[in-house]
Amino acid sequence: MIPRPITITGGRLVLAEGAPVAGAIRLVGGRIAALGPIVPEPGDTVVDARGQLIAPGLVDLGVFAVDKPAFHFGGITRAALMPDQGPPLDHPARVRFAALSGKPDMWIHPLAAATRGLNGVELAELALMRDAGARAVATGRRWIDDSGVMARLLSYCAMLGLVVVTHAEDAGMAGQAVATAGEMATRLGLPSAPAEAEALAVGRDIALAEMTGAHVHFRQVTTARALDLVRAAKRRGLRVTAGVTPAHFMLSDLELANFRTFSRMSPPLRQDADRRAVVDAIADGTIDVIASGHDPRGPEDKRLPFADAEPGMAGAETLLPLTLTLVRDGRIDLARAFDLVAGAPARLLGVEAGVLRVGAEADIALIDPERPWVVSSDKMAASAGNTPFDRRPVEGRVTALFKGGTRID
Amino acid sequence: MQPSTPTSPQIAPTLREYPAGGLAFPHRDLTGIGQLARHEILYLLDEAEQWVELNRQSQKRAGLLSGLTIINAFFENSTRTLLSFEIAGKRLGADVVNMHAATSSVKKGETLIDTAMTLNAMRADAIVIRHASSGAVRLIAGKVDCPVLNAGDGQHEHPTQALLDALTIRHALNLSRGSDLNGLNVTICGDILHSRVARSNILALTALGANVRVCAPPALMPAEIEAMGVQVFHDFDAALKGANIIMMLRLQQERMQGQFIPSPREYRHLYGLTLERLARAEPDALVMHPGPMNRGIEIDSQVADHPTRSLITHQVERGVAIRMACLDVLTRRARALPGWDALTGGAA
Numbered sequence: 001m002i003p004r005p006i007t008i009t010g011g012r013l014v015l016a017e018g019a020p021v022a023g024a025i026r027l028v029g030g031r032i033a034a035l036g037p038i039v040p041e042p043g044d045t046v047v048d049a050r051g052q053l054i055a056p057g058l059v060d061l062g063v064f065a066v067d068k069p070a071f072h073f074g075g076i077t078r079a080a081l082m083p084d085q086g087p088p089l090d091h092p093a094r095v096r097f098a099a100l101s102g103k104p105d106m107w108i109h110p111l112a113a114a115t116r117g118l119n120g121v122e123l124a125e126l127a128l129m130r131d132a133g134a135r136a137v138a139t140g141r142r143w144i145d146d147s148g149v150m151a152r153l154l155s156y157c158a159m160l161g162l163v164v165v166t167h168a169e170d171a172g173m174a175g176q177a178v179a180t181a182g183e184m185a186t187r188l189g190l191p192s193a194p195a196e197a198e199a200l201a202v203g204r205d206i207a208l209a210e211m212t213g214a215h216v217h218f219r220q221v222t223t224a225r226a227l228d229l230v231r232a233a234k235r236r237g238l239r240v241t242a243g244v245t246p247a248h249f250m251l252s253d254l255e256l257a258n259f260r261t262f263s264r265m266s267p268p269l270r271q272d273a274d275r276r277a278v279v280d281a282i283a284d285g286t287i288d289v290i291a292s293g294h295d296p297r298g299p300e301d302k303r304l305p306f307a308d309a310e311p312g313m314a315g316a317e318t319l320l321p322l323t324l325t326l327v328r329d330g331r332i333d334l335a336r337a338f339d340l341v342a343g344a345p346a347r348l349l350g351v352e353a354g355v356l357r358v359g360a361e362a363d364i365a366l367i368d369p370e371r372p373w374v375v376s377s378d379k380m381a382a383s384a385g386n387t388p389f390d391r392r393p394v395e396g397r398v399t400a401l402f403k404g405g406t407r408i409d
Numbered sequence: 410m411q412p413s414t415p416t417s418p419q420i421a422p423t424l425r426e427y428p429a430g431g432l433a434f435p436h437r438d439l440t441g442i443g444q445l446a447r448h449e450i451l452y453l454l455d456e457a458e459q460w461v462e463l464n465r466q467s468q469k470r471a472g473l474l475s476g477l478t479i480i481n482a483f484f485e486n487s488t489r490t491l492l493s494f495e496i497a498g499k500r501l502g503a504d505v506v507n508m509h510a511a512t513s514s515v516k517k518g519e520t521l522i523d524t525a526m527t528l529n530a531m532r533a534d535a536i537v538i539r540h541a542s543s544g545a546v547r548l549i550a551g552k553v554d555c556p557v558l559n560a561g562d563g564q565h566e567h568p569t570q571a572l573l574d575a576l577t578i579r580h581a582l583n584l585s586r587g588s589d590l591n592g593l594n595v596t597i598c599g600d601i602l603h604s605r606v607a608r609s610n611i612l613a614l615t616a617l618g619a620n621v622r623v624c625a626p627p628a629l630m631p632a633e634i635e636a637m638g639v640q641v642f643h644d645f646d647a648a649l650k651g652a653n654i655i656m657m658l659r660l661q662q663e664r665m666q667g668q669f670i671p672s673p674r675e676y677r678h679l680y681g682l683t684l685e686r687l688a689r690a691e692p693d694a695l696v697m698h699p700g701p702m703n704r705g706i707e708i709d710s711q712v713a714d715h716p717t718r719s720l721i722t723h724q725v726e727r728g729v730a731i732r733m734a735c736l737d738v739l740t741r742r743a744r745a746l747p748g749w750d751a752l753t754g755g756a757a
Contacts, residue, residue, distance in 0.1 A: 179633035185442070189543040189564030189608055192632065259544030302520055305542030307563070 003406055004035070008364065011049030014056070014338050015172060016355055025054055026403035027362035035356055047364055047407075052399060055338055057363030058320060059354045061345035062138070062219050063109065063294040066098075068106050070316035070382035072293060072408055075398035077106065077363035079294070079316075080165075080349055083113035084140045090116050090124040092132035099133035107409045109349050111138035111165055114153050120144045123153060127160055136217070136351040138165040142200050150205065154214035163215045163241075163348055166205055168226065169267050169379060173197035178307045180269045184253040191307060195270055199225035206233045206240055215239035222248040222270050224277035231286045233409035241348065242281070242291035245315060246305055246322035249278045249294060255388055259306040262377070263388045282340065283331045286392035289348070290340040292319040296384035314382040316377055318366070321394035327369075328395070333369065334369075359371035362405035369395040427452050430748020434738050438550045438557040441566035442612035443522055447589070450475050450616055453734055455586045461576075464500070473737055474503035477534040477744075478649035481559070482524070484510040484540040489700060489725065490560050494537050497732035503534070522552055525675075529553040534743050535736060538690070543605075548704070556734075556739035564603050567600060570699055571609035575617060575729040577653055577724045581695055591618030596648045598624040598680055599658025600669075602631045606699045611637050624648035626679070628669045628718060645680050651688040656697045656709050657682050665706075673706045682708045685720065695720050 005028040012020035013035060024037040026044065031256040064082050071079055074387050081098055083089035089098055090113035102108035110136035116122045118141075125254045126137055133337045137157050143166065155165050177193035177222035179185035202218060206229055209216040221227055221242040233240040255263035262270060268280075281287045295312030302309050305340025323341055323398040326332050332340070346354025377390035401408045433452050436444060437667030438670040445453075453728060463469060479498040483491050491507060498505035508528070521540070525548075528536055535556045538546045548712035550557040552671045561567040578595075579588055595614050600606045601623050614621050615638045624642040635641055649655065660676060670676045682696065696712055704710050713719055741749040 095648065183633040183636040185609070186631035186634050188603060189562075189566070194632070259547060263593040299522075300520070301547075305521065305540065305563070306520075307542050307544075351617075378709055392429075 002029070004046045005041065005372050006047060006402070006405060006407070007038070007044045008039070008047045008054055008366070009040060009047050009054055011054035013054050013356055014334060014337065016343060017135070020053060020334060020400050022029065025356065025364065027364065027402060030404040032356065032360050033266070033357060038097045039298055042187070052229050052355070053367040054356070055367050055371055056342040056354050056356055057342045057365050057401065057403065059296075059345040059349065060294065060316065060319065061289050061291045061348060062111070063292060063316065064312065065294060065315060066101050067296055067383050068102065068293060070296070070314065070380065071106055072401055073381040074292065074319050074365065075365035075401055076316055076345070077320070077401065077403045078109060078351065078353060079106070079363070080109045080111050080135060080345070081228070082140060083111050083118060086272040087209050089129070091135070092125060092128040095134045097133040104236060105273070105403045105406070107403070109135040111136050114139045114144065114164065115149070118142065120146060121149060123149075123156065126162065126249045130160055134162075135351070136163040136165055138219070141163055141167055142324065143167050143171050144216070145197050147157070147204060147208070149210050151212060153215065153346050154208050156210055156227050159211050161301040164261075165217045165219050168198050168205065168218045168221060170192075170197045170200040173200060176289045178264060179256060180253050180270050180310075182253060182256065182271050184256050186255060188239065188259065190256070191407065195223040195226060195274060196323065196394050198223045198267060199229060202229045204237065206230070206232035206408055209233070209240055213239070216243070217241045217289075219243050220245060220248065220267060220293070221281070222267050222278060223274045226314055227277055227281040231281070231284075232283050236287065241288040241344070242286060243291050244278055244282070244287050244319060245291055245293040247293075247313060247315070248280060248337040249275060250322055250325070251388060256306070260388070261302045261304065261306055261309035262386050264306060264309050264311045264315065265313065279326070279331060282326060288340070288344045290319065291331055291345065292316045294382070296382045297386045298384045302386050312386070313388055314384055314386050316379060316388060317381055318389050318394065320398065321396040322389070324369060324396040325394075331369040340380065362402060364402040365398050366400040367396060367398055369396045370397065373397055420492065426502055426532040431742065437742070438708045439568055439735055439739060440550055440557065440559045440592055442549045442568045442571050442609045442616070443456040443566065445616070447616045450575070450613055451574065451587060451589065452733070453572055453738065454579065456738055457572070457576055457727070457730040457734035460733040461727065464726070464729055465624065469500050470502060471500060474501040474740060475497065477503045477740060478532065479503045479505050479537065479736065480528050480531070480533040481505065481507045481537045482528060482558070483508065484545070485536070485561070486559070487539055488705065490539065491537070493725070493728045494560060494717060494732050497511040497729050497736055500729070501733055501736055503736070510589070511723050525549040525552045529555070535740055547639065558571070558735055560652070561605055564605050564608070565607045567605040568609050569731050569735060570606050571613035571727070572735070573724055574610055574656070574699075575613050575727040576727045576731055577697065577720050578695075582721065589617040590614060593654060594622070594652050594691075595619045595651040595654040595656060596622045596624060597656045597658065598645060598648065598682070600629045600660050600664060601625045601658070602629045602632065603656050603664070610656065611639055615639070622648050622652070625682070626670065629664070645686065646689050649686060652694050654695050654697065655682065655690055659701060660697065660703055660707050674705070677706050681706060682712050687712055694718070697721065697724055699724070
């Protein structure tokens with residue numbers, strides 16, 4: 001049965017640029033048919049937005065689990081799935097299966113494992129995985145420490161037209177570190193690595209991107225020095241982009257106090273000067289993408305001594321409200337906030353979404369940007385409540401979500 | 410024989426009064442020196458004095474903890490600390506049970522929390538824990554109903570070692586009860602990066618007013634340690650100048666094989682405490698080592714066995730007294746001592 005067209009009226013449209021404009025949007029056949037000062041056609045299902053934001057559904061670049069309730073709570077209509085699954089997404093059949101795993105109300109874009117078993121040594125079947133539905137290639141949770149392998153990977157992906165999403169931590173420097181070197185790690189006695197471990201990795205991969213012509217996307221850049229390298233590379237016109245998660249622009253390593261494992265991240269939380277550098281880099285455009293890094297982890301992974309716990313946080317539900325704090329602080333405008341969480345990741349993945357434009361996929365979120373709520377670790381929609389933002393009051397909540405022109409209940 | 414008293418720092422012995430009853434030590438657990446205020450450190454030192462006396466008598470048994478069960482849960486190998494805690498518990502009359510990780514279900518994949526809940530269900534009255542991960546003791550403390558003592562967690566803290574070191578110093582300098590270590594120059598040399606002994610000692614000694622210097626090659630020096638109120642040295646001779654106390658740390662064998670230090674003999678060349686080097690410190694400077702020692706590497710035998718300058722066996726002796734004091738103080742609520750029945754202050 002073909003769903004009836006939907007017209008959402010009385011909202012404020014979040015467009016690619018400028019302040020939101022009052023108007024309506026009409027969704028037909030899974031795509032955006034019209035938007036602006038329009039009125040519903042006869043026979044349309046009419047939804048009254050009651051002054052809320054009509055925004056593109058979020059495109060989350062780099063999640064570790066398919067967790068629909070959390071994605072829907074957070075307004076995420078598409079998520080790029082990291083290859084770090086069990087087993088890893090290093091085979092075309094697994095990629096094909098993963099690509100179907102969210103349908104119909106959620107699109108999962110698998111990221112192909114760059115190397116077999118994510119071992120950082122042998123290239124995986126990247127062209128076959130691309131044609132099975134992989135939208136980009138990722139090195140996984142780890143950096144590829146062999147520069148020769150990385151160079152061959154990038155030149156191959158440049159030919160295939162695939163973006164390479166990489167983790168930036170020099171393996172030799174990082175070792176078994178679980179914290180950033182500094183007063184906090186010293187007081188707690190935690191294995192730590194200097195923040196420069198990130199800049200070393202970013203520096204090498206920028207050089208290799210320049211050499212091979214590949215598009216390298218650093219999934220998380222979290223230190224001032226590494227951000228300077230990305231900024232300079234962009235200025236030189238290289239195809240280099242950068243992302244970050246809210247943890248690294250909201251929190252510093254002070255959160256490690258009392259060995260709180262919900263604050264164990266990869267890369268580890270940085271000192272506050274680096275956190276502020278991340279905010280500056282979001283504001284000046286050095287950082288292109290904010291993603292959730294959604295990685296729900298139960299007590300078996302988190303209720304352990306700090307260094308023995310797994311890194312990661314359940315971030316899908318808090319991605320939007322935490323990004324909106326940057327708007328409230330005046331660091332970015334609303335249009336840019338949605339480019340960070342929807343537009344830019346959609347462009348990186350090469351999908352027709354993440355923006356309100358006639359002809360684009362009708363992935364729409366209705367958002368009350370001022371609605372207050374409190375993050376609560378034990379009441380999360382996610383499959384686990386490992387959030388370092390527990391009990392934090394936030395603003396901004398998705399009140400309705402449409403995927404491909406169909407309302408998700 | 411007692412080591413000679415240094416003449417340089419003028420330390421005025423002061424008698425102190427402590428808050429009444431449980432307010433003197435309002436903590437259920439001893440997870441680190443970092444949780445303690447200065448007067449709480451002094452309180453534990455003063456409480457240990459009586460046990461030093463007792464331990465020197467032929468009849469060493471006190472019945473204070475009679476009927477109580479203490480579990481020593483050691484997830485990491487230890488000989489002297491385990492023995493010291495076991496003797497301390499037994500001298501106080503408690504039933505002491507030792508659990509070694511090597512013979513426990515930890516090897517079968519049981520999680521630390523499950524092990525903790527198991528120990529808790531056996532109704533221990535105190536649990537002493539050593540674990541290879543920083544923060545592990547605190548994690549367990551949050552899951553059990555009885556007092557927890559940290560016997561060393563990863564590279565974080567080893568609070569009873571710092572307390573016994575402070576007591577040893579106090580005795581060596583003939584300082585009375587209640588005295589702090591104001592103005593004393595203490596040099597800690599060795600693998601500071603991986604040392605929980607160094608961290609606990611830095612916290613305790615600075616809280617007691619000592620000037621603490623740490624000395625190590627850069628690879629074994631933690632980042633921003635000066636934020637803990639210490640002076641950082643890489644040159645051992647410079648760090649020794651004016652030192653009243655020299656604490657040497659054990660260098661782990663696995664760190665000497667080129668990863669952090671080119672070789673043991675090169676380490677000795679730069680950081681070994683020889684008689685010749687000792688002469689660069691204050692004339693009556695005293696030497697300490699938490700043991701076990703690598704003789705001929707970080708410390709020469711002539712120094713370790715020096716009859717008047719080495720405090721190493723004194724440290725071991727005070728260790729038992731300090732652990733008796735900690736076990737006594739932490740079980741007072743369970744034993745419903747007057748003034749200790751209600752938990753006063755923060756639980757941590």
